[in-house]
Amino acid sequence: MANRLDRLRLGWTGWRNRLLAAPGFRRWAARVAPLRPVAHRYARDLFDLSAGFIYSQITQALIESGLLAALAERPHDEAGAARAAGLTPEAVRVLLRAGEPLALTERVGDLWTLGTRGAAMSTSPGVAEMIAHHRLLYADLADPLAMLRGGGPGRLAALWRYDGTAEPADTASYSALMAASQPMVVEQALAAYDFARHRHMLDIGGGLGAFAEAVCRATPGLSAAVFDLPPVAARAAARFAGLGLPIQAIPGSFTCDPLPGGHDLITLVRVAHDHDDAPVAALLTRIHAALPPGGTLLIVEPLADVRSAPRVGASYFGFYLAAMRSGRPRSFAEYRAMARAAGFASVRLRPTPLPLAASVIVIRR
Numbered sequence: 001m002a003n004r005l006d007r008l009r010l011g012w013t014g015w016r017n018r019l020l021a022a023p024g025f026r027r028w029a030a031r032v033a034p035l036r037p038v039a040h041r042y043a044r045d046l047f048d049l050s051a052g053f054i055y056s057q058i059t060q061a062l063i064e065s066g067l068l069a070a071l072a073e074r075p076h077d078e079a080g081a082a083r084a085a086g087l088t089p090e091a092v093r094v095l096l097r098a099g100e101p102l103a104l105t106e107r108v109g110d111l112w113t114l115g116t117r118g119a120a121m122s123t124s125p126g127v128a129e130m131i132a133h134h135r136l137l138y139a140d141l142a143d144p145l146a147m148l149r150g151g152g153p154g155r156l157a158a159l160w161r162y163d164g165t166a167e168p169a170d171t172a173s174y175s176a177l178m179a180a181s182q183p184m185v186v187e188q189a190l191a192a193y194d195f196a197r198h199r200h201m202l203d204i205g206g207g208l209g210a211f212a213e214a215v216c217r218a219t220p221g222l223s224a225a226v227f228d229l230p231p232v233a234a235r236a237a238a239r240f241a242g243l244g245l246p247i248q249a250i251p252g253s254f255t256c257d258p259l260p261g262g263h264d265l266i267t268l269v270r271v272a273h274d275h276d277d278a279p280v281a282a283l284l285t286r287i288h289a290a291l292p293p294g295g296t297l298l299i300v301e302p303l304a305d306v307r308s309a310p311r312v313g314a315s316y317f318g319f320y321l322a323a324m325r326s327g328r329p330r331s332f333a334e335y336r337a338m339a340r341a342a343g344f345a346s347v348r349l350r351p352t353p354l355p356l357a358a359s360v361i362v363i364r365r
């Protein structure tokens with residue numbers, strides 16, 4: 001039932017949308033000098049919406065052909081670029097030229113080098129790996145309505161199987177992908193939270209332990225345990241063996257195995273949003289029981305409602321998780337309500353430098 005404020009907002013959006021839909025208004029706005037930039041922006045936004053898939057495919061072709069990496073090493077002429085990408089000179093020209101307006105490539109005389117976005121991408125391996133991984137997501141999204149109805153190929157759902165039936169190759173591939181994209185996430189957590197106030201951290205669903213490793217390196221005196229499904233924990237344990245850090249891997253499932261005790265800090269990093277409400281509520285209750293009085297739970301993940309984050313992040317994660325057929329992006333208010341229902345005393349949102357990568361919720365028992 002809409003309240004008075006909602007009714008006012010509906011009236012305003014209805015009026016605005018009718019105005020924007022009127023061809024006469026659009027023609028007039030494009031001619032009137034002060035409104036022209038706004039009219040152009042709307043036209044550009046509509047163009048981007050319809051062309052977004054093509055931009056993604058140009059990016060994917062640059063990454064998968066190895067051309068982005070080759071241009072990061074040194075500028076190439078078209079013949080050199082064609083050899084580096086394994087494409088004909090005609091095809092590589094199409095790709096290089098398509099990348100230029102997207103700031104992925106840039107022509108300087110007869111040579112091609114990276115554009116500003118290409119340069120940023122080539123130094124962020126997590127981004128490149130994520131884009132390569134999107135091949136699966138796009139297969140699921142070829143028919144978005146079928147995906148929303150729970151049909152379609154279900155490639156992402158098959159990759160992210162957390163029920164013990166995942167193929168070893170899939171477990172290896174998703175764990176590696178998570179580890180590669182972890183630096184951007186842990187940077188947010190370290191900027192937003194002082195881990196030095198704790199002695200023992202338990203990272204539930206910690207994957208290969210990239211988060212725990214980075215936090216331990218930045219926090220002398222902190223020890224960490226990574227609790228994850230047995231095939232993932234085995235890989236994490238093998239990685240930890242050579243690190244010389246106080247980190248161990250504990251195999252188990254947070255849905256049915258006891259959570260290890262003795263930790264004053266528990267972290268859920270990009271884990272809670274993967275799961276539906278009932279398992280998350282149950283997990284929060286179990287974490288509350290596993291923590292000592294005054295102990296802390298951190299939820300680190302991109303949130304649905306952080307004003308300073310580009311809101312398109314919520315569109316992306318909403319569809320990603322729908323294709324995964326599990327979980328959903330949640331707002332801070334939703335996590336606060338769930339944490340309070342699980343018995344936690346205080347729930348606070350800490351600002352991070354890049355909320356698109358992750359926000360930090362500090363929850364005290």
Ligand SMILES: C[S@@+](CC[C@H](N)C(=O)[O-])C[C@H]1O[C@@H](n2cnc3c(N)ncnc32)[C@H](O)[C@@H]1O
Pocket residue numbers: 162175178179182185204205206207208210211227228229232252253254255268269270271274
């Ligand atoms: C999206 S990944 C995040 C990994 C890591 N926290 C990160 O941010 O890079 C989710 C992790 O949760 C683990 N996981 C899923 N279900 C689990 C369960 N029932 N018990 C323990 N770990 C689980 C997965 O194996 C995977 O490593």
